[in-house]
Structure formats: C-alpha cells, structure tokens
Amino acid sequence: MSEANIWNFKEDGDLSGYTLIVPSVAVGNIGQLACDLLISSLDMVKIASVYSPALIPVIGYDPYDLNSSKLASSCEIFKCAARNLVVLQMRAPLIYKHARLFLEDLAKKFKERNIKDIVILTSSFAHEKKHISTSPFRYLATDSSSFKSKVKAFNWLEHEAHDTELRIYGGGFASMFYEICGENSLPCLLLYKYCSEGNNIPDAYDMIQYLANLLPLFSEKSDLVSQLIQPVSWKLLFGRPPPKDIY
Amino acid sequence: MNNYGEIAEPTSRSAWEDWDDVPVQNGTSKLQWHQKKPDPEIIESFLIFEGQYLYDCIFRGGKDNLELINCVPEVHLHMYRIISYNKYIVVIRDYNLLQTNDLLEFLKPLLIQAHDVMVVQTKPLADYMSLEPLGNQNSVIRTVVTTKPGAAADTPYPRLEQPNMITGVAAGAISLREHLGESAIALICYVNAPENYQVDEMDALLRQLNIDPVPPRPSNALNSNLYI
Numbered sequence: 253m254s255e256a257n258i259w260n261f262k263e264d265g266d267l268s269g270y271t272l273i274v275p276s277v278a279v280g281n282i283g284q285l286a287c288d289l290l291i292s293s294l295d296m297v298k299i300a301s302v303y304s305p306a307l308i309p310v311i312g313y314d315p316y317d318l319n320s321s322k323l324a325s326s327c328e329i330f331k332c333a334a335r336n337l338v339v340l341q342m343r344a345p346l347i348y349k350h351a352r353l354f355l356e357d358l359a360k361k362f363k364e365r366n367i368k369d370i371v372i373l374t375s376s377f378a379h380e381k382k383h384i385s386t387s388p389f390r391y392l393a394t395d396s397s398s399f400k401s402k403v404k405a406f407n408w409l410e411h412e413a414h415d416t417e418l419r420i421y422g423g424g425f426a427s428m429f430y431e432i433c434g435e436n437s438l439p440c441l442l443l444y445k446y447c448s449e450g451n452n453i454p455d456a457y458d459m460i461q462y463l464a465n466l467l468p469l470f471s472e473k474s475d476l477v478s479q480l481i482q483p484v485s486w487k488l489l490f491g492r493p494p495p496k497d498i499y
Numbered sequence: 500m501n502n503y504g505e506i507a508e509p510t511s512r513s514a515w516e517d518w519d520d521v522p523v524q525n526g527t528s529k530l531q532w533h534q535k536k537p538d539p540e541i542i543e544s545f546l547i548f549e550g551q552y553l554y555d556c557i558f559r560g561g562k563d564n565l566e567l568i569n570c571v572p573e574v575h576l577h578m579y580r581i582i583s584y585n586k587y588i589v590v591i592r593d594y595n596l597l598q599t600n601d602l603l604e605f606l607k608p609l610l611i612q613a614h615d616v617m618v619v620q621t622k623p624l625a626d627y628m629s630l631e632p633l634g635n636q637n638s639v640i641r642t643v644v645t646t647k648p649g650a651a652a653d654t655p656y657p658r659l660e661q662p663n664m665i666t667g668v669a670a671g672a673i674s675l676r677e678h679l680g681e682s683a684i685a686l687i688c689y690v691n692a693p694e695n696y697q698v699d700e701m702d703a704l705l706r707q708l709n710i711d712p713v714p715p716r717p718s719n720a721l722n723s724n725l726y727i
Contacts, residue, residue, distance in 0.1 A: 256604070258678040303678040305600040309671035311643055311685075312664030321658070323646065325674045344666070347597060348518060421519050485662035488628040496632060 257357050258303040267365040270331075271467060272338045274358075274429065276374035277345040279422035280447040283373035285456035287341045290469070292316050292483040296330035296339060304357075306350035310343050315485030335469060338367070346425050355429045359436045369398055369439035371467075373459060374426035381446040382412075388446045389462055392418070392430065396439040399466050403441070406465060411442070420444055441466075453486070530605040532569040538608055539568075543585035544650075545613035546708075547606075549669050550621030552690060552698065554592040556705060556712050564709040574602060581708055587613075588708075591668060603671040615649040616676055616683035618669040619704070624691040628663050638698045639689040643673055649682030656700075659687060 273290070275283025290296065303309075307326040314320035326344040331337070346354060362370070381388065392411040393400040411420070418427040426442055433440035443462065447455045461476060463469065470479045548557065557565070557579070565579040568587065579588045587609070594602060603610075610616060627639050641659040659665070665673075669685050676683035690698050702712035 258675075260678055301678065303674050305604050308596060308599055308666065309603070309668075309674045310664045310666045311670040311673050311677075312659055313643070313661050315661050318661055323643070323673075323677055324664075325670075325677070343664070347600060350600070419519070424518050488630070488662055492628055493630065493632075 256305050257354065259300060259361060260302070261300040263299055265365075267338060267362065267367045269368050270336045270338050272340060272362055272367050272370045273463075274340045274370060274372050275342060276372060276424040276426035276429070277342055278374045278420075278424040278426065278444075279377055280375050280449050280452035280455055282375040282445055282447060282452050282455045282459055283426075284342060285452055286373055286459040286463070287339050288315075288483050288486070289456055289460055289480050290337070290339055291330045291341060293479060293481045294332045294335060294337070294469070296332045296337075298322075298328055299331045299338075300329040301325055302327045302329075304350075304354050306346050306354035307342075308344040308347065316483050318484050335467070336368075337467065337469070338362075351425050351428060352432070355425060355432050356436075359429075359432050359438055363436055363438060367438070369396075369441070370433055371399075371463070372426050372429055372433075372440065372442040373463075374420060374423040374442065374444040375447050375452075375455070376420050376444050377422040378446045378448045380421045388458075390444055390446075392442040394430075394434055394438075394440045396437065397441045398439060399441045402466055411444075451490075453482075453489075530571055530574065530601055533572060534569050536569055538612070539580070539585075539587060541585055542587055542609060542613040544587070544615045544617065545609055546586065546588045547616075547618040547668060547672055548588060548590045549592065549618065549667060550688075551592050552621040552688070552701065553619060554590055556701070557588075557590050557710065563711070571605070574598065576602070581710070584709075586708070594668075596667065599667055599671055602668050603675065606668070606672070607675065610672055610675055611679065611681075615651065616672055616681070617649075617651055618672050618683070618685045619688065619701075620665060620667065620669040620685065621688045621690055621698075621701075622665075624689045626663075627689040629660065637691045638700065640700050641687050641689070643685040643687070645673060645677045645681070645683045647680060647682045649684055651684050654684070654686070656686065663687075 273287060275287045309326055311323060311325050314322045314324050328341050330339045330341065387409055389408065390411045391403050391408050393403060418431060420427050423444055430440055430442045445455055445459060457477065457480065460480060464476055470476050564582050566582055568578045568580050570577045574594050576589060576591045581588065624639065640656045642654055642656045643659050643665065665685060665687055673683050673685050688698060688701055705712045
C-alpha cells in the first residue's frame with residue numbers, strides 16, 4: 253500500500269536538527285487546531301503534500317491565504333527554517349484499515365530525511381481524566397527523546413498506563429504512531445490534553461503554550477498569545493452569520 | 500439541520516471511525532465491475548457526477564445519447580459513454596464516506612489514463628460557508644481547478660472560497676490528478692432542496708454534453724416535520 257502513497261516533496265533537503273509535529277485527528281481536533289495556529293503564526297512554507305488511500309480526501313484552496321490559488325489537500329507538510337520546525341497538517345481522518353501502513357511510510361520518509369525528533373499532539377475524552385484537580389495535560393516520551401529530561405524537570409504528568417497496550421481514549425492514531433516511532437528508533441514525545449467537543453480553540457492555545465515550554469517557537473520578548481495569528485479559514489468555524497432579515 | 504428539532508452532527512465527525520474499539524470491517528470486499536470488460540483504451544474526458552440530483556438527471560432523463568458501459572450495483576456506481584464522443588461519465592450517489600478511498604482506488608486506472616477529468620458534485624446549500632448573505636438564491640456554483648489547467652478550466656464560475664472544502668470521490672479525483680501533475684476541474688453545485696428546483700446551470704452543462712436534463716418532480720410531501 254505504501255507504493256500507493258504519492259509524496260510530492262517540493263524540496264529534497266535534509267531535515268537534520270528539525271522537530272516534526274504531527275497532530276492526531278482526535279476528540280476536539282486540538283492537535284490540528286494547534287498546528288493550524290503554528291502554520292499561520294510562524295508563516296510556515298509548504299514543502300510537501302501526500303495523496304494516500306489511507307486518508308479521506310478533502311480539497312479546497314489555501315486555508316491560510318484568501319488570495320491564493322494553490323490547492324490544499326488532506327495531508328500537507330510545512331516548514332519553518334528559522335525555528336527548525338516541520339509541521340504535518342492533517343485535514344481528514346485516517347481510515348483504520350490502512351492507517352498502520354501509512355504511518356509506517358510516514359516514519360520511514362522522515363527517518364530518511366534525518367529528522368531529529370517527533371512530537372505527536374492529541375487529546376483524550378475529558379471524562380477519562382481520573383484526577384480532576386490535576387493539569388489536563390499528559391505526556392509520554394521514548395527514552396531517546398531529547399524532551400524527556402525537560403518534561404521531568406517541569407514535573408509534567410506522565411500518561412498512566414492501565415493496560416499492557418498503550419491506549420489514549422479519543423486520541424485517534426496517536427498511540428499507533430507513537431509505537432511505530434519506537435519501532436523505528438525515532439525519538440518521540442506524545443502530548444495530549446483532556447477535553448470535550450465544542451469550541452476547542454482555547455484548548456489549541458493552551459497546547460501551543462505548553463509546547464512553547466519545550467520548543468523555541470516564539471519570541472520571549474512579548475506575550476505568546478499576542479504572537480498567535482488565527483488562520484483566515486477559522487472565520488466561519490461555526491457556520492454562516494445569521495440572515496439579516498430575521499431581525 | 501434538516502428537520503425541526505433535529506440535532507445534526509457535522510458529516511466529517513459522524514463518519515469518523517471509533518478508534519477506541521476494533522472497527523467493524525463493513526463491506527470491505529473488493530469492488531468489481533458487474534461485467535468483465537477491458538477498460539477503454541483512450542479516454543478523452545472522464546466525468547464523475549456525484550449526488551442525487553445528477554443521478555436523477557441521468558436516470559430519469561433520456562439516455563439516447565448515453566451507452567451504459569458497466570456498473571457496480573452495490574455502491575450505486577454506473578459508467579456511461581457519451582455516444583459520438585470519447586467521453587465517459589461515472590454516476591455515483593449514496594456511498595459511505597469511509598468507502599471513498601476504495602472507490603478511488605477502483606477508478607484510479609481510469610483517472611490516470613484520462614486526458615482530462617471533470618467532477619460535478621451537488622451539495623446542500625446549507626453547507627456553503629460565506630460571509631455574504633445569499634438572499635433568495637437557490638443555488639451557488641463554484642469550481643476547484645488543479646494547478647495544471649485543463650480544457651474546461653476557463654469556466655464562468657468563481658473558484659470555491661475558503662474555508663469551503665469538498666470531500667468524497669470528487670475531492671479524491673482532483674487530489675489524485677493534482678499529485679500526478681495532471682489537469683482536472685471540480686464543479687460544486689450547492690443547491691437548496693434539489694428535489695423541488697431545477698438548476699439551470701446544471702441543465703446547461705448537461706445539454707453541452709448532449710444529455711437531456713429532466714425537470715425535477717415537485718414533491719407533495721411537506722418538507723418540514725412540524726405538522727406531521
């Protein structure tokens with residue numbers, strides 16, 4: 253099936269020293285919203301897109317630039333050279349039966365390009381949170397992850413495993429990709445937030461703020477929130493404005 | 500919202516598989532044509548008509564200029580050739596969104612082989628996102644065109660505005676052609692109550708293809724469940 257994936261890389265550059273952020277399609281879509289914020293705020297440049305039978309197809313025009321005539325599809329990769337950051341944005345869910353082969357191909361593609369490490373962003377159902385007075389964030393890191401010592405120093409809460417198998421309820425493909433990264437010896441940090449479906453934009457802001465503790469994403473000279481730019485495509489996130497003639 | 504009091508989930512969310520349970524493998528048998536025939540050798544234009552309105556136009560309309568080539572009955576997919584042209588039309592409706600990729604893989608050889616691809620999709624007008632009020636419009640037509648322009652790229656219709664996106668077989672066909680560096684165009688017709696209104700632009704398009712459009716049959720049933 254990996255032969256069925258069509259990767260269109262616009263540049264064949266090495267990604268040594270870069271961190272890859274992958275959002276899992278999960279409850280509240282927090283990971284994807286956070287990636288949208290990163291791409292828009294850091295003015296990231298599209299370096300690749302992929303067509304795969306594992307991805308439910310979507311297509312439209314560039315969601316970050318209303319005047320652009322460039323197409324945007326289900327899965328695209330963006331780069332910010334100034335921050336050594338690569339973001340893989342997913343705009344559609346993965347189909348379960350094809351997911352493993354696609355994710356293995358994804359890990360292989362970035363291993364070939366010498367990616368330094370991977371951060372998976374996801375979320376879990378709020379009702380799964382057992383200790384209600386604690387932080388809504390949890391993490392999981394492979395031993396090789398360069399962030400492991402940092403998160404320990406910050407006293408972040410680690411994911412509590414209740415099964416032998418890694419399970420993050422509502423977290424989509426995150427746990428599967430984390431295992432694949434481990435199998436491929438790719439350093440990986442998985443970060444998730446407990447949430448419910450609704451307006452999840454504040455959760456995405458929280459996720460970025462958490463992430464900014466680990467990665468030098470924004471200038472420390474000014475307030476982080478003031479540096480975040482919402483993509484133009486978020487304008488109608490909750491539908492069209494009400495018709496004027498109802499008033 | 501279709502009916503009074505109905506809670507409508509966004510389609511993408513309702514189609515999302517539950518990854519926490521082992522998903523049921525529903526209808527995963529490989530798609531195959533009803534009749535064993537070789538694929539056409541030369542396809543000048545390959546058209547995909549997606550949605551109930553277009554399905555009805557083809558099925559209720561005169562098929563004098565259309566020759567049924569093949570079909571896949573379990574997914575309501577029919578392929579016709581427009582007589583006297585080297586153009587092929589696939590008509591499709593009512594498939595599970597999770598089956599989209601199986602359908603695309605099935606149609607992939609034809610999508611790769613065709614010189615030009617056009618997909619026409621009808622969607623409910625309520626799905627169209629715009630800051631501008633729509634007034635009394637019953638339909639809105641927009642396009643999505645690949646980077647490599649095809650023969651039909653100079654249509655009079657404006658391009659689809661963000662944040663609108665399309666999904667399904669139509670989106671997959673455009674995405675595949677874009678990734679292959681080939682041309683394709685999608686015409687998206689957002690239509691209000693397609694069972695009751697005739698969409699003049701769609702009819703004009705069908706006439707260009709030598710297909711006689713059929714006026715919709717007005718429904719006698721009340722569209723609201725308020726009084727039923």
